[in-house]
Amino acid sequence: MPYRETEKMRRRKAAARQRILEATRHCVAEGGFGQATISRVAREADVATGTVYRHFESKEALFAEVFRQATQREVDKVTEALAGDEPAPARLERALRRFAHRALRGPTIAWSLIAEPVDPKVERERLQYREAYAFQFRQAIDDGIRETSLPPQNADITATCLVGAIAESLVGPLAPAHRDRYTGLENAQQETLIEPIIRFCMQALTGRGGDNERT
Amino acid sequence: MPYRETEKMRRRKAAARQRILEATRHCVAEGGFGQATISRVAREADVATGTVYRHFESKEALFAEVFRQATQREVDKVTEALAGDEPAPARLERALRRFAHRALRGPTIAWSLIAEPVDPKVERERLQYREAYAFQFRQAIDDGIRETSLPPQNADITATCLVGAIAESLVGPLAPAHRDRYTGLENAQQETLIEPIIRFCMQALTGRGGDNERT
DNA sequence: TAAAGAAGTGAATCACTATTCATTTGTTGT
DNA sequence: ACAACAAATGAATAGTGATTCACTTCTTTA
Numbered sequence: 378m379p380y381r382e383t384e385k386m387r388r389r390k391a392a393a394r395q396r397i398l399e400a401t402r403h404c405v406a407e408g409g410f411g412q413a414t415i416s417r418v419a420r421e422a423d424v425a426t427g428t429v430y431r432h433f434e435s436k437e438a439l440f441a442e443v444f445r446q447a448t449q450r451e452v453d454k455v456t457e458a459l460a461g462d463e464p465a466p467a468r469l470e471r472a473l474r475r476f477a478h479r480a481l482r483g484p485t486i487a488w489s490l491i492a493e494p495v496d497p498k499v500e501r502e503r504l505q506y507r508e509a510y511a512f513q514f515r516q517a518i519d520d521g522i523r524e525t526s527l528p529p530q531n532a533d534i535t536a537t538c539l540v541g542a543i544a545e546s547l548v549g550p551l552a553p554a555h556r557d558r559y560t561g562l563e564n565a566q567q568e569t570l571i572e573p574i575i576r577f578c579m580q581a582l583t584g585r586g587g588d589n590e591r592t
Numbered sequence: 593m594p595y596r597e598t599e600k601m602r603r604r605k606a607a608a609r610q611r612i613l614e615a616t617r618h619c620v621a622e623g624g625f626g627q628a629t630i631s632r633v634a635r636e637a638d639v640a641t642g643t644v645y646r647h648f649e650s651k652e653a654l655f656a657e658v659f660r661q662a663t664q665r666e667v668d669k670v671t672e673a674l675a676g677d678e679p680a681p682a683r684l685e686r687a688l689r690r691f692a693h694r695a696l697r698g699p700t701i702a703w704s705l706i707a708e709p710v711d712p713k714v715e716r717e718r719l720q721y722r723e724a725y726a727f728q729f730r731q732a733i734d735d736g737i738r739e740t741s742l743p744p745q746n747a748d749i750t751a752t753c754l755v756g757a758i759a760e761s762l763v764g765p766l767a768p769a770h771r772d773r774y775t776g777l778e779n780a781q782q783e784t785l786i787e788p789i790i791r792f793c794m795q796a797l798t799g800r801g802g803d804n805e806r807t
Numbered sequence: 808t809a810a811a812g813a814a815g816t817g818a819a820t821c822a823c824t825a826t827t828c829a830t831t832t833g834t835t836g837t
Numbered sequence: 838a839c840a841a842c843a844a845a846t847g848a849a850t851a852g853t854g855a856t857t858c859a860c861t862t863c864t865t866t867a
Contacts, residue, residue, distance in 0.1 A: 379811035380865045386813080393814095415855065416817095425816040427857075436855060494709040497626075504767060507760070531788035537764070538757035538792040545722070545756020546749060552719065573746035577753040581796030596835070601843080608845095630825065631847095640846040642827075651825060 394432045396422045401443045409489045410440055410499065437498035444499050448490050448506040454479060455513050465521025466583055469514065473543055473578050476510075477571045480547050481559050488551040491544050507544075511536040518582070527583060539578055546574045609647045611637045616658045624704045625655055625714065652713035659714050663705050663721040669694060670728050680736025681798055684729065688758055688793050691725075692786045695762050696774050703766040706759050722759075726751040733797070742798060754793055761789045 400422035404413035415436055419426045433439040458472035480487035489495075495503070514536035521527030550559045550570060559567060615637035619628035630651055634641045648654040673687035695702035704710075710718070729751035736742030765774045765785060774782060 379809090379867075380813060382813080383865070386864070390814080414853095419817095426855090427817065428815055430856070431814070494712070494715055497709065500709055504763070508764075530791065534761060534785075534788035535792055537761045538789060541756040541758070541760020541763075542753035542796075543756070544760065546752045548719070548756075549723075549752070570749075573749035574753060576745070577750055577796050580799055581757075581792050584795055584799050597843080598835070601834070605844085629823095634847095641825085642847065643845055645826070646844070 390432075393422075393424060393428065397424065397429055397432055397439070398443060398446070401439060402447065405440075405443060405447075405489055406483070406486045409485065409493045410444075410495050411493065413440070415439075437496050440496065440499050441502050444490065444495075444502045445506075447486060448502070448509075451476070451479065451490065452506065452509050452513065455510060459513055459517050464526040465517050465524065466526055466579065469517050469521070469539075469582060470575060470579055472514070472517070473539070473575055474571065476543060477547060477574060478567070480551060481567050481570075484551045484556045484559065487547070488553070488556070491551065492548045507537075507540055510540045514539050521582075530582075535582065538581065542578055542581070543574060546570075546577075605647075608637075608639060608643065612639065612644055612647055612654070613658060613661070616654060617662065620655075620658060620662075620704055621698070621701045624700065624708045625659075625710050626708065628655070652711050655711065655714050656717050659705065659710075659717045660721075662701060663717070663724075666691070666694065666705065667721065667724050667728065670725060674728055674732050679741040680732050680739065681741055681794065684732050684736070684754075684797060685790060685794055687729070687732070688754070688790055689786065691758060692762060692789060693782070695766060696782050696785075699766045699771045699774065702762070703768070703771070706766065707763045722755055725755050729754050736797075750797065753796065757793055757796070758789060761785075761792075 397418065400418050401413060403421060404418055415429055416426050418439075419429050422429075429439065433442070454475055455472045458475040459468050461468055480491070490503070490506075511533070515532045518527060518530070518532040518535055522529055522532065549555055559570065612633065615633045616628060618636060619633055630644055631641050633654075634644050637644075644654065648657070669690055670687045673690040674683050676683055695706070705718070705721075726748070730747045733742060733745070733747040733750055737744055737747065764770055774785065
């Protein structure tokens with residue numbers, strides 16, 4: 378019985394897998410999925426290209442996993458922002474703001490997650506996660522309708538539209554060409570962008586403006 | 593003076609170029625840009641692959657041209673729907689409806705124009721055209737603000753959000769996996785989708801529901 | 808320390824298409 | 838009909854990067 382998988386090996390493998398994921402994340406954060414090649418990832422993770430394939434079925438599978446993890450983190454933030462027992466509109470506004478702020482803080486990765494052209498397998502993840510966002514919003518909207526802090530509406534569609542509105546309004550600023558304009562910590566610059574977006578969303582939701590309602 | 597380009601030849605070349613564009617359009621309408629290869633296009637246009645390169649710099653250039661033409665047609669429809677001297681909200685609602693209806697009528701091509709992953713050169717066209725839509729909407733919104741049929745707002749951002757909202761809410765239904773569900777001429781099915789989208793958009797714009805306001 | 812087997816390696820291979828270019832075919836004006 | 842040139846052809850080439858696999862190295866147990 379000369380060899381059997383031992384705890385030590387299991388840990389080592391897990392560590393390698395982790396390092397590969399890490400390296401991929403890093404490559405993507407650097408230059409998007411487009412710049413992340415297997416050989417670059419392998420180099421970064423300090424393993425041979427072949428090793429990557431010991432841990433992941435294919436490039437697409439690896440990328441999909443990274444996409445999934447990165448997006449899940451964002452979805453969690455939104456979920457977090459939606460929690461609480463304030464009225465639904467306040468919670469929704471907070472979530473939308475958080476989404477936008479986080480995107481502008483990490484524009485390269487945000488762009489990869491929201492809008493970068495990617496392989497079909499990864500694109501499928503994207504669609505699923507867009508649904509995940511919408512699902513979170515939908516629940517809050519349903520809450521709001523139930524508690525009458527929001528008017529009756531098709532929560533499903535409203536949620537999808539919210540996702541579209543906020544994503545689209547960030548695509549421009551996050552695009553490689555424009556990104557720098559908002560990347561500087563010029564907070565005021567960011568607010569000028571974010572406020573009207575929030576206003577749009579809140580008005581669509583409630584029929585009123587957001588926080589800073591005017592007349 | 594044994595050869596000089598003659599009218600006949602000029603026409604013949606133009607015709608070939610046209611046939612190639614036509615064939616590309618057809619391939620794209622069939623299976624999206626992803627399925628459209630030069631050799632397939634050439635076969636369809638009944639020319640040799642090399643001939644394609646007599647008429648277009650590169651595959652991307654050809655695809656960008658096709659994208660441009662197809663999208664321009666859609667933008668024109670929106671422009672058309674936005675024309676007239678009714679109040680801005682009515683014009684905007686008509687334009688949004690037309691956009692959605694046309695997309696559902698030709699779901700494959702609509703999906704290619706709105707959401708299919710494409711080469712960077714083509715993606716650049718897409719961004720530009722999204723801006724073109726937003727620009728059309730923006731003008732109408734500005735009209736509305738001026739004539740007080742719309743409340744004051746950042747027309748630029750509102751327009752972008754509208755584009756995002758309507759695009760996103762169509763991406764799901766247009767995706768290859770779902771497409772068939774709305775493709776059948778089940779008009780009622782389509783309306784169930786479109787009405788809430790319009791409602792969302794109009795409420796964001798005006799603070800009120802659209803045509804079919806309730807209570 | 809040896810044998811059995813797993814994990815790691817990375818150069819070679821494969822797959823896929825866009826693109827090229829030597830050759831063929833077509834056109835024009837004398 | 839011919840010279841001069843353009844256009845069309847499509848098999849061959851080229852570039853890219855994912856994937857494989859024969860081989861090496863490491864782990865485990867006896």
